[in-house]
Amino acid sequence: MAAPESEQVIFIEEGDDEYSTDSGGSDLGYDSDLDPSYSPLEDTHATFSKLSIGKKSKSRIGKDLDMGVDEIEEKVIQKIIEAGQQEKLKVEQCKVYLRKNGLRLTGNKPTLIQRIKEHLEISNGGGERRYPIFSFVLDCKGDACTGDVVMFKQNVYKMFNIAACSASGPPCGKRIVAGRIVKESYGAAKQQHTFTIEVLWSKGEKPLPPLRPLLIKGRNLYRLKTLRQRWEDEGERHKVLMEKHSRGFIARSNREIRIHGKEKRKLLKANRMSINQVPKSCLSQMNLIVTEKVEILSQQQLALNMDSNQMKNGPQQLSVQPQKPSLSVDHRKLAAQPQLSADSKKAAKLLSQLVEQELAVMQNNCQTQVPQDPIVQLSGIREAPINRQRLKSINHHPPTCPPQEQSCMKQHLCPYYPKGRCYCGDNCKFLHEQRDNGDQRREYRFQMAAEPVNLNEFQELARLALPKMYYDFYAGGAEDEHTLKENVEAFHRITFRPRILVDVSRIDLSTTILDYKISAPIIIAPTALHKLANPEGEVATARAAASCNTIMVLSFTSSSSIEEVAASSNAVFKKRDITATLVQRAERNGFKALVLTADTPRLGRREADIKNKMITPPLKNLEGLLSTKVSSDTGSNFEADANETMDASLSWKDLEWLRSITNLPILIKGILTREDGKIKAPSDDMSIALFCFPCSLRLKEDSFPFIHSIKAVEVGVAGIIVSNHGARQLDYTPATISALEEVVHAVKGRVPILMDGGVRRGTDVFKALALGAQAVLIGRPVVYGLAAKGEYGVRRVIEMLKDEFELTMALTGCPSVKHITRKHGQLKSFYGLQRKF
Numbered sequence: 163m164a165a166p167e168s169e170q171v172i173f174i175e176e177g178d179d180e181y182s183t184d185s186g187g188s189d190l191g192y193d194s195d196l197d198p199s200y201s202p203l204e205d206t207h208a209t210f211s212k213l214s215i216g217k218k219s220k221s222r223i224g225k226d227l228d229m230g231v232d233e234i235e236e237k238v239i240q241k242i243i244e245a246g247q248q249e250k251l252k253v254e255q256c257k258v259y260l261r262k263n264g265l266r267l268t269g270n271k272p273t274l275i276q277r278i279k280e281h282l283e284i285s286n287g288g289g290e291r292r293y294p295i296f297s298f299v300l301d302c303k304g305d306a307c308t309g310d311v312v313m314f315k316q317n318v319y320k321m322f323n324i325a326a327c328s329a330s331g332p333p334c335g336k337r338i339v340a341g342r343i344v345k346e347s348y349g350a351a352k353q354q355h356t357f358t359i360e361v362l363w364s365k366g367e368k369p370l371p372p373l374r375p376l377l378i379k380g381r382n383l384y385r386l387k388t389l390r391q392r393w394e395d396e397g398e399r400h401k402v403l404m405e406k407h408s409r410g411f412i413a414r415s416n417r418e419i420r421i422h423g424k425e426k427r428k429l430l431k432a433n434r435m436s437i438n439q440v441p442k443s444c445l446s447q448m449n450l451i452v453t454e455k456v457e458i459l460s461q462q463q464l465a466l467n468m469d470s471n472q473m474k475n476g477p478q479q480l481s482v483q484p485q486k487p488s489l490s491v492d493h494r495k496l497a498a499q500p501q502l503s504a505d506s507k508k509a510a511k512l513l514s515q516l517v518e519q520e521l522a523v524m525q526n527n528c529q530t531q532v533p534q535d536p537i538v539q540l541s542g543i544r545e546a547p548i549n550r551q552r553l554k555s556i557n558h559h560p561p562t563c564p565p566q567e568q569s570c571m572k573q574h575l576c577p578y579y580p581k582g583r584c585y586c587g588d589n590c591k592f593l594h595e596q597r598d599n600g601d602q603r604r605e606y607r608f609q610m611a612a613e614p615v616n617l618n619e620f621q622e623l624a625r626l627a628l629p630k631m632y633y634d635f636y637a638g639g640a641e642d643e644h645t646l647k648e649n650v651e652a653f654h655r656i657t658f659r660p661r662i663l664v665d666v667s668r669i670d671l672s673t674t675i676l677d678y679k680i681s682a683p684i685i686i687a688p689t690a691l692h693k694l695a696n697p698e699g700e701v702a703t704a705r706a707a708a709s710c711n712t713i714m715v716l717s718f719t720s721s722s723s724i725e726e727v728a729a730s731s732n733a734v735f736k737k738r739d740i741t742a743t744l745v746q747r748a749e750r751n752g753f754k755a756l757v758l759t760a761d762t763p764r765l766g767r768r769e770a771d772i773k774n775k776m777i778t779p780p781l782k783n784l785e786g787l788l789s790t791k792v793s794s795d796t797g798s799n800f801e802a803d804a805n806e807t808m809d810a811s812l813s814w815k816d817l818e819w820l821r822s823i824t825n826l827p828i829l830i831k832g833i834l835t836r837e838d839g840k841i842k843a844p845s846d847d848m849s850i851a852l853f854c855f856p857c858s859l860r861l862k863e864d865s866f867p868f869i870h871s872i873k874a875v876e877v878g879v880a881g882i883i884v885s886n887h888g889a890r891q892l893d894y895t896p897a898t899i900s901a902l903e904e905v906v907h908a909v910k911g912r913v914p915i916l917m918d919g920g921v922r923r924g925t926d927v928f929k930a931l932a933l934g935a936q937a938v939l940i941g942r943p944v945v946y947g948l949a950a951k952g953e954y955g956v957r958r959v960i961e962m963l964k965d966e967f968e969l970t971m972a973l974t975g976c977p978s979v980k981h982i983t984r985k986h987g988q989l990k991s992f993y994g995l996q997r998k999f
């Protein structure tokens with residue numbers, strides 16, 4: 163007999179604590195629990211009303227009419243199945259079988275037949291044989307997706323009230339369920355994350371029949387310590403997860419925006435209503451409070467008047483007794499006076515506004531600590547209770563609470579680990595910043611949903627998205643961070659000399675670097691450990707670079723391997739055999755040039771990392787070559803690792819060795835002086851050893867960046883990167899934009915010069931080109947984009963910079979990069995005078 167369709171889905175809820183406000187539930191650690199307007203029943207009711215009422219009654223009617231027909235049909239089906247000829251079943255027959263066994267009816271004929279076959283196979287203990295307990299080896303760790311084969315243990319309750327969605331009484335036992343996640347979605351009404359799991363086998367109390375679909379909320383599934391099988395291709399799973407995360411992000415953001423609007427409307431309504439609803443007794447009480455306030459206001463006004471008088475009339479005015487200000491009438495009488503004078507009307511208006519305020523304060527206790535803008539106070543309109551954070555200046559990252567209070571912050575399970583942003587594992591002992599406060603979380607989501615309009619806004623988003631330790635790692639510089647600030651501020655001291663009436667209807671941003679054409683003179687600088695910013699790491703960055711048709715330079719200290727990214731490398735390790743191996747791997751993977759970072763004989767002193775006891779994830783490129791073990795106990799191993807691997811004795815002669823092991827051209831990064839730029843010129847005697855500079859990466863059609871092949875240069879450099887390593891090495895080196903000119907003059911155009919450090923605006927790109935750079939590289943903005951919005955974020959960073967650069971070209975009268983000259987800019991001197999470059 164066919165079971166009604168409503169019975170085909172089992173909705174699992176875990177006991178009375180079903181809607182508790184624990185935050186460890188949903189996949190990204192942010193749960194709908196925080197939504198004050200959230201009614202947990204709504205989604206469930208919606209689901210049930212869809213599942214049961216309409217369909218149930220219909221199917222009951224149908225059931226009575228069709229009973230006889232179904233029984234005959236069942237027998238036919240049974241025969242076909244016994245003969246092992248399931249393929250011969252018609253769609254309707256499949257549905258009869260599936261309905262009878264309470265299975266899903268979705269899908270086309272082959273899917274239905276496949277489901278029947280599987281059902282036959284896994285009934286009678288076949289499920290457990292096919293999916294044995296020991297095959298569930300991985301902890302889902304708060305992140306599961308469609309396609310996962312999972313296993314969990316759950317409480318079973320005797321009494322489960324479907325309408326109230328809760329179990330009553332103690333659990334009557336436990337059961338183990340193994341199942342396949344066939345669907346997962348964020349509910350339309352409340353964006354609650356729900357999984358549909360097809361049961362493969364179930365044991366214990368009230369076991370569930372095989373292939374029964376089970377609806378289970380995300381946070382419950384995760385709370386059940388769910389284990390999963392390994393996928394054949396875990397990379398594939400990663401893609402599915404990424405897609406799910408982005409959907410989740412959008413769903414949560416939408417809800418945040420809705421809640422935000424709702425709260426605002428609620429507050430405004432409460433404010434409007436409050437003045438009408440205040441009982442008179444209460445009003446007179448308020449009068450007292452308000453009167454004092456008005457008097458204080460009046461006195462302040464008087465003080466101001468006195469000041470201005472003092473200015474006008476000199477010191478003798480000080481002895482004048484202050485007159486009674488117009489507002490200081492006896493407000494205690496105001497309520498009793500039927501006719502109000504103009505002054506007292508004013509006062510009454512002020513008074514009523516203040517009453518509104520007091521009420522609003524009563525209603526929003528939480529806001530009393532937030533200093534109110536006096537204008538907002540007097541207007542009587544309150545903003546929604548959100549502590550807006552201003553965008554911080556580029557190098558500023560204040561702790562969320564003063565250091566002395568940090569000890570009282572609750573230590574909790576690392577929320578970043580499941581998101582792939584913490585590499586310390588389950589035992590993470592680091593105090594990641596918490597966002598326990600609902601407002602802050604809401605604000606965070608609100609901000610994350612917003613589309614940044616410039617690169618600096620990406621920095622703030624990255625700060626919100628990342629654990630403090632990792633944000634500091636990316637944002638920080640060496641020691642006093644003087645150079646870090648200078649790298650950015652030096653750009654501000656250059657202004658433009660724009661040309662007018664030039665036809666700029668078509669702007670060509672493209673340029674050629676070492677014979678390779680790229681869409682704009684903007685390249686991605688090598689930066690370490692992109693997986694701290696996003697689980698996809700350098701692969702996502704590379705894809706973004708490819709889609710923007712530009713070059714990405716991959717760091718050897720990347721968290722994805724050379725093979726994964728198939729890009730460039732840029733360091734010489736102390737152990738030369740390691741360097742040789744890496745170079746060979748780079749060559750094997752299609753790399754056509756190398757970038758040698760020459761400013762890192764030792765690691766700069768980055769105090770934020772020292773304080774945070776920075777832990778790095780395993781360096782993929784070094785796996786099997788060096789110990790890549792990560793310790794969560796000892797804190798910073800970054801410095802120690804770097805000092806073990808970097809070669810402090812590296813000198814110009816070693817470039818000869820590097821050249822001897824590769825035919826790839828080598829680009830040198832980290833030059834800041836004319837001496838280093840000039841001595842290494844091709845015409846110099848030592849050129850063979852010293853001029854194996856330049857290289858760059860090229861994007862292949864398959865969207866991975868590859869190093870450009872460059873013309874064989876007999877001797878000499880193919881290019882130089884003027885860089886101070888993003889101010890992470892030696893503090894008090896000049897800003898790179900200030901050092902650029904010196905190197906450009908020394909090199910005299912014999913090799914192309916690139917620069918990086920502090921480029922945040924299209925105008926900065928223009929300034930660098932005007933000073934003689936052929937292209938710029940950007941470091942931090944890329945990782946900020948990656949942290950905030952993944953591959954899309956990196957793409958946006960590059961696109962934004964390109965757009966700004968294009969606009970600068972148009973407004974300075976430069977239709978192509980060739981038109982950008984030194985005459986387009988001038989330096990602001992310390993004395994405010996302008997000087998041409």
Ligand SMILES: Cc1cc2nc3c(=O)[nH]c(=O)nc-3n(C[C@H](O)[C@H](O)[C@H](O)COP(=O)(O)O)c2cc1C
Nearest residue numbers: 636687688689690717759887888919920940941942
């Ligand atoms: C987090 C981080 C990691 C970096 N890692 C490397 C690296 O592995 N190799 C390298 O040559 N430069 C490295 N750099 C320096 C960059 O290549 C680049 O010179 C610098 O970031 C440019 O400055 P900007 O961040 O202001 O754009 C790193 C910079 C940062 C911020």
